[in-house]
Amino acid sequence: YFTGQQYHYLYKMLGLGLCISRASATVLNLNCSLVLLPMCRSLVTFVRGTRMTRRLLDKSKTFHVACGVAICIFSVMHVSAHLVNVVRFSVRYSDDFPALNLARYRGELLSLVPGVTGVLLVLILFLMFISSSYCVRMSNYEIFWYTHNLFIVFYVILMIHMVGGALKYQTNIEAHPPGCFRANQSSTEQQGDELDTSEEEERRCNEDARFQPHYPQTWLWVSGPLCLYCVERFYRYIQSRDPVTIVTVIRHPCDVVELRMLKKNFKARPGQHILLNCPGVSSFENHPFTLTMCPTENKETLGIHLRVVGDWTERFTQLLLPEPRIDMEILPMAQKRRYPNDGWMGFRLQRLYFVWVCKELQSFYWFAELLCALHHKLWNENRPDYFNLKLYISQPDSLQVIEKYRPLTSRMQIGRPRWKLLFDEIGKSNKHKRVGVFCCGPKGISRTLHRLCNSPQYNGTTFEFNKESFS
DSSP states (O other), rough: OOOOHHHHHHHHTTTHHHHHHHHHHHHHHHHHHHHHGGGEEEEHHHHHOOOHHHHHHTHHHHHHHHHHHHHHHHHHHHHHHHHHHHHHHTOOOSOOOOTTTTTSTTTOGGGGGGHHEEEEEEHHHHHHHHTTHHHHHHHOOHHHHHHHTTHHHHHHHHHTTTTOOOOESSTTTTTTTTTTTTTTTHHHHSSSSOOOOOHHHHTTTOOOEEEEOOOOOOOHHHHHHHHHHHHHHHHHHHTTOOOEEEEEEETTTTTEEEEEEHHHHHHHHTOOEEEEETTTTTTSOEEEEEEOOOOSHHHHHHHHEEEEHHHHHHHHHHHHOOOOOTTTTOOOOOOOOOOOOSSSSSSOOEEEEEEEOOOOOOOGGGSSSHHHHHHHHHHHHHHHTEEEEEEEEESSSOOOOOOOGGGGGGGGGEOOHHHHHHHHHHHHHHTEEEEEEESSSSSHHHHHHHHHHHHHHSSTTTEEEEEEOOO
């Protein structure tokens, strides 16, 4: 909507950089709105329905990472395009077209609101990107956690980024239509051909073009997901206000601690996880742990097993099991366990194969009592084949098993599982049936099991792969 000279000036000043910056900005708006949705854990749990939906939602963390990578990539494109725009604007700054200039004088562009906020956004995004790397998360999770929470500042600055109005549009198209020429400009100067007088009069501009900044649209993209996330955090805050009572703390071999708790009106199902927050360690950090004991109608206790592998778990364990003092009376800790007496007839499960791989023999003691109790229960009910247990020790030092855990000895093997043979065995025993596979372990085992589940050569048996996900 410019005259020939104005359009020519704007094209020379910005050119392709304007197109790239605008296109990348639109992609950034989309990804900045989508990246928040996977982090609404309660919402994701609520919308889980069919098996296909569950599989898609289990990848919500992967989707969050993909959106984050897209934000970084298109931010580089957006910044690069604007750097080209800044250089061209500085070189081709003209006092003849004040309405189209992005600044009041040469060199002012970076000191405007879009320039300052843009630099701040790049710095915050750079910190979040670096701290999200695997090495930083493994060495010091707190750096990742606190740096990632800069997203709140990021979105506030993002809302302000477009307030400066760097991009403008014409407001008087009727009085100054596209292609018109000013009164002191001839038609031959405008387009190089002869026009009759009447047509020339019709194409003359009645007034100079007027421009005003575009209305900011970023908030239209991010306000909805941002409000959902705020409601999610408020809902989590309300839930976290209910007191939690620690019933039992048991230290297991290999730096593993078992924690039993009570929480009023808490409901969960096997396979789910909880977010654990300890204000004595950090008021802002929430860490996911798989439930190893779920509340039942007869017993409301919930339990988790956590391994001491980082700063947070170390400080949390020190609060749970402080070092004894000389003047402190040490009381015995009751470690007797009670297991739920639920019926077995209501389950559709026909057979359970449990494969557990550990480096050390002591690791099996975490759930040795539970496994032995389950073995004796099924044996007394004349259902010994219902539970097929296989234990593997990858790095054995000593195989001396405690006497009360003798039922586990015959099911213990040295080395790693031969997964292909195991799948063939299960496939032959369950022809033309559907077998669910649930994996909780390192990525190498997960990839192997996923590949084997997708293989069709198992006597018509269908294997459905599922993996533990803290999304």
